[in-house]
Amino acid sequence: MRMGTRTFIFFIFLFSASFASTTSAAGSYDEAMAAYEEGEIEKAVSILEPMAQNGHIQAQVTLGDIYLYHMEEEDEVKGLEWSRKAAEQGDSEGERLVGLAYEYGYGVKANPLVAMKWFTKSAKQGNAEAMYDLGNMHQYGNGVKRDTSTAMIWYIRSARNEYPPAQYMVGKFYKRGYGVRRDYSMSAKYHKMAAEAKYTPSQVELGILYEEGKGVRKDYKEALRLYQSAAEIGYPSGQSHLGQMYLKGLGVKRDYQEAMNWFLLAAENNDDEACLQIGMMYEKGLGVKKDMAKALAWQKKAAEQGNREANMNMAKKYFTGSGVDRDFGEAIKWFRKAGDCGCD
Structure with missing residues (x-):
């Protein structure tokens, strides 16, 4: 069958309109994501919602994520609704978001069995x-x-x-x-x-x-490099381990002040091992003036965060009266806490 000029022009028009619509949607989605990355959540939502209502799956998924994790608790129901719309169209990330909502009870009563069903559907993809x-x-x-x-x-x-x-x-x-x-x-x-x-x-x-x-x-040098990489972006465990390398002089020249600096940074984020090491440094006078009161305070802080060694140290101090008044009751309490500390 021959295609007439008018028919041909009509198809060109439809193709052009479809292409323009797709290009416009892609541009709008990119604009929404740019706003999201800049922290302009409300702007991102205002762009995404019309797209999602028109069936844009990625917009539905992104809205689901935003409403579930970046808005108020009352918005979690919306998050689940948008995630489910994407999931019902077979989108694996939408399926996963629905699973997470059921696992943690976001916008719905928690139901781990339903969560597992959605995770399995997503994993199969x-x-x-x-x-x-x-x-x-x-x-x-x-x-x-x-x-x-x-x-x-x-x-x-x-x-x-x-x-x-x-x-x-x-x-x-x-x-x-x-x-x-x-x-x-x-x-x-x-x-x-x-x-x-x-x-x-x-x-x-x-x-x-x-x-x-x-x-x-x-390889102490490689260990040092890895700890430093983690420490420099603020990861407490990396800071604590880096401090220990300086404390012991492993892969680097021993430097008590540098060790203390890294331990203090980690301790600010409640790293129990760093708190323990600061206490030990005050107790032994390593790079700082010996101070038993500070030593006790730091080791107690480490113990209260579940550090087994710190709990044992506290127990021994009260048992022997080292830096504290001898108190067998307190000693037993800390020994028991040490026993309750899990070993990873």
């Missing part, structure tokens, strides 16, 4: 974060019996899809022997993947492996 969420549910026994082996399976699937938090968990499981045989070299392998993606918890964990020579050849 290759969503690495949903795989990670399933790992967490099995790891912590949320809606299912706690099963570290099944958790590990999901973490590995997520890790292989290059999701750094999952790579961290796989590294942690191999190091601790959770749900798998302990293997320091495999732990180092997965932490290295996440560390290369600048995931700070894995930078610290990989640093520890280099410092201790587990799964990798002992």
Whole structure:
């Protein structure tokens, strides 16, 4: 059948209109995301809502995320509604957001079984974060019996899809022997993947492996580099470990003042190990004037945050009367607290 000139022009018009509409939508979405990244949430929402109402799936997902996590509690219902609209069209991120809403009770009564259903749908589409969420549910026994082996399976699937938090968990499981045989070299392998993606918890964990020579050849310089990378962006555990390198003179010249500086930064963010080390430095007079009152205060702060060594130190002080009046009742209290402290 021959296409007449008018018919041809009509199709060109339809194509042009469709192309212009798509281009306009893409431009509007980019504008909304730019506003969102600048912290102009209300502007982003005003752009996204008309798009979402017209069926723009990515706009629906983004609105779902905004209403669930960046607005007031009463807006969580809207967040769930927009997430569900995207999920019902088969969008994997929309499915995951619905799962999170049911897991934590955002905009709906918490229901871990329903959450797991949505996470599974999302994971089947290759969503690495949903795989990670399933790992967490099995790891912590949320809606299912706690099963570290099944958790590990999901973490590995997520890790292989290059999701750094999952790579961290796989590294942690191999190091601790959770749900798998302990293997320091495999732990180092997965932490290295996440560390290369600048995931700070894995930078610290990989640093520890280099410092201790587990799964990798002992290398204080590399440990120092990894701790420093995490410390410089404000990660408390990185700051605390970097402080210990300066305190011990590992991979760097011993410098008590530099050690104290890093410990204080970490302590500002309630890092219990940093608090313990500050207390020890005051007790021994390392880089500071010996001060038993400050030593006790810092070690008590570490103990109250669940540091087992600090709890043991407090118990010993009260048992022997070192820096405090001897008090067997207090000693027993701190010994019990030390016993209650979990060992990671």
